[in-house]
Every structure is written in C-alpha cells, then in structure tokens.
Amino acid sequence: MSELKWLKSSFSEASGNACVEVATTLGDRIALRESDSPAHVLVTDRAALEALMRSMRRRGHAATP
Numbered sequence: 499m500s501e502l503k504w505l506k507s508s509f510s511e512a513s514g515n516a517c518v519e520v521a522t523t524l525g526d527r528i529a530l531r532e533s534d535s536p537a538h539v540l541v542t543d544r545a546a547l548e549a550l551m552r553s554m555r556r557r558g559h560a561a562t563p
Contacts, residue, residue: 502529504536 502521510517
C-alpha cells in the first residue's frame, strides 16, 4: 500500500510520530495506519468508518473538528 497518498491527521504531533494517517483506495474504501507502524494497514469502507466516528463522538472519545 506504499503507492497510496497518505494524509496525516490535523491533530497529530508536530514531530509526526504519533498520528493516524488515512488514504483513499479504489471504490469506497479507506486505508488507515499509525505513522509509527506504517506496515500495518487497516482497510474499511466509508460507512463503517463514519459509524465508528459517530459512536466515538457520542461517547466523548474523539475530538470534533
């Protein structure tokens, strides 16, 4: 998955060593990885990621932009 264009979270540290990176893949898929472990990639679809984010926000676990 190294050919993907990875984007870092706006909430990441200035050093860039502790953040989540995302990339879009073919179709409706989203790839996620930790910047300190780029070889481990999780791939999901937009609907599942959106549902997870909504659930986390409801429980107060995620910052809202």
